[in-house]
Amino acid sequence: MGPRHVAVIMDGNGRWAQMRGRPRLFGHHAGAKRVREIVESCPGFGVKYLTIFAFSTENWKRTQSEVAGLMSLFKRYITGEAEALRKNGVRVRFIGDRVRLDPKLTQLMDELEQMTAENDLVHLTVAINYGGRDEVARATKRLARDVAAGKLDPEDIDVETLPRYLDTRVLPDPDLVIRTSGEARVSNFLLWQSAYSEYEFIDTLWPDFTPEEFSKVLARFGKRDRRFGGVKA
Secondary structure (H helix, E strand, O other): OOOOEEEEEOOOHHHHHHHOOOOHHHHHHHHHHHHHHHHHHHHHHOOOEEEEEEEEOOHHHOOHHHHHHHHHHHHHHHHHHHHHHHHOOEEEEEEOOOOOOOHHHHHHHHHHHHHOOOOOOEEEEEEEEEOHHHHHHHHHHHHHHHHHOOOOOHHHOOOOOHHHHOOOOOOOOOOEEEEOOOOOOOOOOOOOOOOOOEEEEOOOOHHHOOHHHHHHHHHHHHOOOOOOOOOOO
């Protein structure tokens, strides 16, 4: 059986552009077009949830021009794709810490979430200013507030409690995490949620990751033996 929830670390946009003698931002634009194709291919592959890593808490360290270009690309992507996403049954959510983002961008994010709230064909989650450790820290802060307010008894906290405070609280854990561009690192992405996810590290750069290649990765997933720490009877 194929995965219901696929998470993707979309790596390689900058390198893809540099190989063509173009600025890194050219690669990010190509990568954004690829997102559209992959999202559109999901229903045919039986993928109900797709979570993509668009901008990490560490990406602020990039050059000011690249960061500004990415933020402007996010705004343009949301504005340009909103109607198609709504019509195509895609429900969009954003995860990550919004405090540091431009209010114009967060307003567009809020509007797109509201506009697609009734959709249920594909659940697209976009991680912007997201980091797994940051998410767990923010979740712990919310949990601590509930303990302080007397809403939660510390003795009742277990592994089921924390996920209710995470950004992904309404989503199932990813079955499969794909990272493109040949790097074999998890890069602070969905650390809690992917405890038992399968991983695929592939050499293809994200702008070259076609629906055809996606289908091959999904087919390989179907052959894996997932035991979740147990043993097959």
